[in-house]
Amino acid sequence: MTAFAYCYTDPLLDPTPDLGRWQGVDRVYQDLGQRSQLQQLLSDCQTAPPNCLYIRRLDDLGDTMAEIGDRLVQLQALGVKVAIGESSLATDRGSELTLQTDLIQLLAIGQQQRSRRLRQGHARNRLNALPPPGKAPYGYRRGKEKYAIDRTTAPVVKDFFENFLLFGSLRGAVRHLAQKYGKKISVTTGRRWLTNPVYRGDTAYQNGETIANTHVPIISREEAAQIDRLLRRNRQLPPRTASAPRSLVGLAICSECQAPMTVVSVTARRQKREYLYLRALQCPQRPKCGAIAYERVLEQTIAAICRDLPDAVAQMNFPQLDAAKQSLLNAIANREEILAQLSQLTSTGVLDEETASLRAYKLRAEISQLQAKFATLPPVNLRSVAQAVSIPQFWRDLSESERRFYFREFINQIQILRQDTTWQVRLVFVF
Known part of the structure; x- marks a missing residue:
């Protein structure tokens, strides 16, 4: 029995097929973009028709139902049995078609053909780096061939990014928009803004691919890289600690009980002064690990980072x-x-x-x-940055929000090492 196989690949939509799947067939015809080999197949069938022709799917034979139906009629008039499937001759040979079932399937694939033509149009737009269909992201408007800056809304988006870069808090940046501009967005929307390639000057498509430098960005590449680092660090922190008002929250951990330490405030009766402590609320020990004055831990953390950060950076393999x-x-x-x-x-x-x-x-x-x-x-100037931030006065001049941002740029964890009645701080850096 003689058997041929034919496969058509649209380079805009389909991956390159593996011809090794057609084991045992006498001849394989393959088209990429055009259907010249299909015409050769039909010509060869006129001379020496095979017993069976294998195809992967029915719409390999044409772009329209009329083309598919015409070629099926030609093949079956020559006595060629058409089977759909990617099986080899040694196994299942696919589902053999009759003219009646062909006509039924032709009607069934009409919607698929329309969908395929629509996807082909989208693919051609991708080749020309045109924006995908749909509304432009907030801060942009649709231009003739690319996104264009919307001068009324882009400053709002830019301020959102700058606030996040300054304080490292997504919820804080969302609140900032609501308070300053009356622009209310959810935290989920804010996170999408931070990771959206459009604001970086790139265009992302539904197939998962991204084309760089397609339009004017709202943030620079350096700012985008810093945003990505902040988001990675925030994901490692306990929930809701990324926007905590105190810089040590989410970083301090008790080495004795391995419980995270949070800030608790205490006020004396009839006094306005507030005292802050770090306490492991989920401590399993009995008795529980004692609280430590927040300011004392902060002072030791600043001293440790000024002492240990230059050495940690020096050990990196630059x-x-x-x-x-x-x-x-x-x-x-x-x-x-x-x-x-x-x-x-x-x-x-x-x-x-x-x-x-x-x-x-x-x-x-x-x-x-x-x-x-x-x-x-990591940034190229990490060594010079480490020298600059290793000055105690640098840390004391910062607000708690700014100090929180810089701590998380360098510190992964602050371990409180207890020794009887004393304790000390050990830093675990992010690199």
Whole structure:
């Protein structure tokens, strides 16, 4: 028995198929974008028709129901049995079609064809880095070919980002918008703003790919990288401690009972003065671990970070870090160089317009991925920053909110080590 196989791939929508699945067939025809091999298949069937033709799906035979029906009639007039499925001849051979079942399936795939044409249109827009369908994000308006800054709402978004960068609190930034502009958004919406590639000048599509530098950004790459670091740090903290008014909340932990320590306030009777303490409320010990004066822990934390931070930064392997950064920069430059050559290859006829557009799209997506990896690396000036913040007066001049922000830039955990009636502070840095 003679068997042929045919598969059609739309480069805009479908991944490249694995032809190894067609084991045991006598001949395999494959089309990418155009259906020239399908015409060759029909011509070969006129000369020496096979007993069976395998296809992956019915709409491989055409873009419209009329085309599919016409080609099915041609094949069945030649006595070729058409089977749908990706099975080999050694196993299940797929579902064999008759003309009657073909007509029923043609009606059934009408909606699929319309959906596929719609997705093809969206894919062509992606190749040209056009915005996806739908309303523009707050702060932008839809331009002719890209997002454009909305001068009335963009300052609101910019102020939201600046507040988050200053204090590191998502809930605080949301409250700031409501108080200053009367713009009420949920915490979930605020988190989406912080991670939305659009505000960074990039366009994200439904297929999960992102194209960089498609329009004017509201925040810079450096600000975006810092936002990502803050969000990663906040995820490691207990709930609702990211916006706590005290800088040690969420960081201090008792090494004796391993319970997180929170701030409790005590006031003396008939006195307005407030006394702050750090206490492990969930301590399982009996008796419970005692409370410690908040100001004393804060002073020791400042002294420890000024003493230990420069040494911790000095132990980092900066040559290895620099090599990783340079490798990413070289990879980005390499793809940008290839991208610049595509217009010349198109003008000389080496590539057609469709292939060049598809290649450019993939290169831009790869560049976006590499830039995202580069943004996750520590800043280059970490050593100089460590020297600057190792001055005790720097920390004393900050407010509690500002101190909370900087503590979480460097400290992962503040451990309270108890020794009988005394205690000391040990810092666990984020690097």
